Amino acid sequence: MSYENQPGWNAPNPNAQHTSPPYPPGAYPPPGPYQPYPTGQLPMPGSVRAARVLAYVAAGLAALGTVVAGVVAGPEAAGAALGSAIPAIGVAICALLFAGSGSGAKITAIVFASFMILFGLGTVGRGIPLGIVHLGLGIAIVTTLSQRQSGDWFRRPRP
Template sequence: MSNEYPALPPQQPGRDGEAAHRPQYPHPPYPHPQVPAGMPAAVRAAQVVIFALAGLGVVHSALVGAFSGAEAAGRAFAPYLTAWVLLVLAFLFPSAGPGVRVAALVLGSVQILLALGGAAQGTPFGILPLAGAVAVVVLLGQGSAGDWFRRPRTR
């Protein structure tokens, strides 16, 4: 076994007669961010929280509707309205760009405000949509989530 390194390819002279020391690229050597191999745990967790939050809204309003009527069911569902739009966005997380992340962060913030209003009015389980929305905003606000949504995608 030899400790020698393989010979370097011959250098082409540069413009000023010296050997060119930089490799030739088919495009300029811009720094490329490391592309994540799969969806980061923070993005996947946010997706799961959104799925659970939307399901919880349906179950909660159905139970309230069964025991208290349609009007009460509508009031119980109000804090979960943005969770349904977030649900649509959550299905786009695997292939979407940074606009979906920004929209999800904004809707999560609106969900926090709606849930605070519902909790202040004494809505049963009003704290659950608040906790879910806070979790979504925190998870999508992480750097790994930003890297995921900014990654280069092939068409």
């Protein structure tokens, strides 16, 4: 920054004309090539998207586990695997509703994920080490849905 008494200072030109912008006063300038107009629709936060993906992974693993148990150990084991997969299926159904529903889908998903944690603990307690997968997925889903971003997403106004 240079001042009047320093070398290199250029005095303002009193004859310079000021041009007005091409848009009306108080309006925003048009967006550039990489800056689109806002559409009014908020993107889903990363924590909600992560919970959604984890719910789909949990349901997929539960379905795969049910099929494998049925093939390896018979229909009784398949029924037991399907019974322990009910919370994962419930979380996946709630995850389908995350884009357009309110806090009810979030709370229901947290309840189902809490049951996933309990069922995972029971499975690990019976000596089946694969229960740690449902335990970890349930903890991750509860954690991501309990963040402030998630709460703000589910409390947003809908058109």
